[in-house]
Amino acid sequence: DGGITQSPKYLFRKEGQNVTLSCEQNLNHDAMYWYRQDPGQGLRLIYYSQIVNDFQKGDIAEGYSVSREKKESFPLTVTSAQKNPTAFYLCASSLGRGQINEQFFGPGTRLTVL
Amino acid sequence: SQQGEEDPQALSIQEGENATMNCSYKTSINNLQWYRQNSGRGLVHLILIRSNEREKHSGRLRVTLDTSKKSSSLLITASRAADTASYFCATAIMEYGNKLVFGAGTILRVKS
Numbered sequence: 001d002g003g004i005t006q007s008p009k010y011l012f013r014k015e016g017q018n019v020t021l022s023c024e025q026n027l028n029h030d031a032m033y034w035y036r037q038d039p040g041q042g043l044r045l046i047y048y049s050q051i052v053n054d055f056q057k058g059d060i061a062e063g064y065s066v067s068r069e070k071k072e073s074f075p076l077t078v079t080s081a082q083k084n085p086t087a088f089y090l091c092a093s094s095l096g097r098g099q100i101n102e103q104f105f106g107p108g109t110r111l112t113v114l
Numbered sequence: 115s116q117q118g119e120e121d122p123q124a125l126s127i128q129e130g131e132n133a134t135m136n137c138s139y140k141t142s143i144n145n146l147q148w149y150r151q152n153s154g155r156g157l158v159h160l161i162l163i164r165s166n167e168r169e170k171h172s173g174r175l176r177v178t179l180d181t182s183k184k185s186s187s188l189l190i191t192a193s194r195a196a197d198t199a200s201y202f203c204a205t206a207i208m209e210y211g212n213k214l215v216f217g218a219g220t221i222l223r224v225k226s
Binding site: 033035040041042043044045048058088090092100101102103104105106107108110 | 144145147149154155156157158159162202206208213214215216217218219
């Protein structure tokens with residue numbers, strides 16, 4: 001059953017804590033993305049990776065970090081430097097390989113800062 | 115900065131009616147994509163139209179693209195209550211790298 005998974009579905013963080021959101025795909029896609037969605041708004045790109053061991057900042061990378069050690073996995077860490085982290089986080093993947101293809105999305109993680 | 119902007123922000127129609135959503139963008143694109151999002155869920159890809167295409171169909175969906183006006187429209191015919199969702203356009207611009215830029219979306223409510 002191919003797809004993209006995110007965990008956890010809900011996450012609560014105390015101020016000053018780092019938290020890591022998981023994203024895994026078994027679609028054999030080269031490209032993976034992290035987006036942030038705030039209520040009533042569209043998606044804003046945080047980081048993206050087009051190949052293993054390489055990633056680029058998106059439009060709102062400050063306060064976030066990522067790694068891409070395996071093709072299947074692209075975890076996102078929300079650091080204490082992110083001043084307003086409460087949001088819905090979406091991970092996506094696409095075939096990549098120089099083409100701007102359709103993206104496949106995970107179910108999302110809702111992060112709340114207490 | 116936001117490349118695609120949808121219009122209207124919200125749309126409420128009766129079941130069986132057609133729904134039309136529009137998307138405008140600012141710079142030349144490689145392709146334009148439409149996505150759907152049910153409340154609290156991930157996005158689902160609906161349709162992709164390339165810059166050299168003018169119209170594309172998929173089931174009850176019809177997408178048009180006018181590159182001279184830098185605009186696209188999504189038509190959902192014979193709407194159903196299950197079509198209630200947010201709809202986003204996303205533009206693919208080669209100069210931006212292998213990534214999409216999403217608009218703020220149109221919230222569609224189909225009343226039964």
